[in-house]
Amino acid sequence: MNGIDVLKRFGFQIDKEPKSIYPFSPVYRITDKGKELIVKRTQNPIEEARKLVNYTTYLKNNGIKVVIPVDIQMDNPQDIGEETYVVYPFIEGTTYRGTDNQIFDAGKLLGQIHQLSLEDNKYELEEYDVYDFNNEEIEESVQAIEEFAKKVNHRIDGILLKEKLLQIVTQQEELKIVGLPNVATPHDYKANNLIYSPKPYLIDPDNAKWIPRIFDLALVLLLFHNELSTAPDEIFTPNQWELFLSGYKESVSLTDLEKSYWQKSIEHVFLDEVMWLMAEFEEDWDNPSQLKLFDSLIDLVFDSSKYKLN
Numbered sequence: 001m002n003g004i005d006v007l008k009r010f011g012f013q014i015d016k017e018p019k020s021i022y023p024f025s026p027v028y029r030i031t032d033k034g035k036e037l038i039v040k041r042t043q044n045p046i047e048e049a050r051k052l053v054n055y056t057t058y059l060k061n062n063g064i065k066v067v068i069p070v071d072i073q074m075d076n077p078q079d080i081g082e083e084t085y086v087v088y089p090f091i092e093g094t095t096y097r098g099t100d101n102q103i104f105d106a107g108k109l110l111g112q113i114h115q116l117s118l119e120d121n122k123y124e125l126e127e128y129d130v131y132d133f134n135n136e137e138i139e140e141s142v143q144a145i146e147e148f149a150k151k152v153n154h155r156i157d158g159i160l161l162k163e164k165l166l167q168i169v170t171q172q173e174e175l176k177i178v179g180l181p182n183v184a185t186p187h188d189y190k191a192n193n194l195i196y197s198p199k200p201y202l203i204d205p206d207n208a209k210w211i212p213r214i215f216d217l218a219l220v221l222l223l224f225h226n227e228l229s230t231a232p233d234e235i236f237t238p239n240q241w242e243l244f245l246s247g248y249k250e251s252v253s254l255t256d257l258e259k260s261y262w263q264k265s266i267e268h269v270f271l272d273e274v275m276w277l278m279a280e281f282e283e284d285w286d287n288p289s290q291l292k293l294f295d296s297l298i299d300l301v302f303d304s305s306k307y308k309l310n
Contacts, residue, residue, distance in 0.1 A: 093196050
């Protein structure tokens with residue numbers, strides 16, 4: 001489906017094929033009746049997209065700065081061909097640059113979002129259930145990582161990495177059954193999904209899930225700086241992490257159970273999110289900034305002792 005046809009389905013008339021402002025999927029910025037808008041493909045099928053709208057509208061109505069679909073004459077979101085598209089407002093502002101204020105405010109916003117989560121999955125968001133990694137997947141992924149690293153003359157100790165990841169696999173069932181508190185959350189809470197105007201505004205809530213709360217926090221620690229050129233090319237420093245948490249804890253008190261499973265949660269989310277990132281996207285290995293981020297991620301999975309929840 002070309003961009004012109006997508007925009008016409010929402011009632012927007014253009015003569016020239018629009019260019020996506022995002023390299024990995026269709027995201028079009030347009031002007032309609034003096035308003036700046038974003039038309040984007042969402043990964044959610046239409047029924048899930050509608051559940052997301054209900055959830056994000058709830059957040060918006062409770063003071064959270066998050067985009068929700070704009071009110072237009074056409075259905076929004078809607079199925080177009082075999083894909084689902086949505087029209088959001090374009091949010092003016094600046095991108096994250098790793099300043100202390102930006103880090104604190106990002107933590108504060110996530111804390112406010114988690115604090116608003118209800119005790120049950122009222123909005124029927126997708127429930128996290130990724131506890132089925134196996135040894136064969138680990139071996140294949142580490143082999144791919146070693147091959148990518150070798151091509152760019154980057155040193156990775158594949159033997160130690162594989163040993164560590166195989167050990168993490170054995171922890172999955174324990175994490176699944178231990179009863180970690182779940183929250184409704186936009187998930188994928190990363191710097192590239194925030195615009196500062198000047199406080200952070202969440203511009204991509206499309207990955208919302210019902211997920212253990214500390215898994216969501218672990219993803220922040222691991223990948224908050226991923227895929228954004230203006231962000232530092234490594235994970236948070238321990239001091240930056242403490243700053244993020246200080247904003248977060250203004251709204252949330254973590255349980256003793258969560259604190260006791262924090263390290264294992266970091267390791268599990270590495271398995272789920274980072275291993276895949278390193279093993280599936282060879283082009284990332286040609287980017288020196290991404291290599292530096294990968295190195296800091298590997299260091300973290302071996303020793304997360306400086307990154308506590310206390």
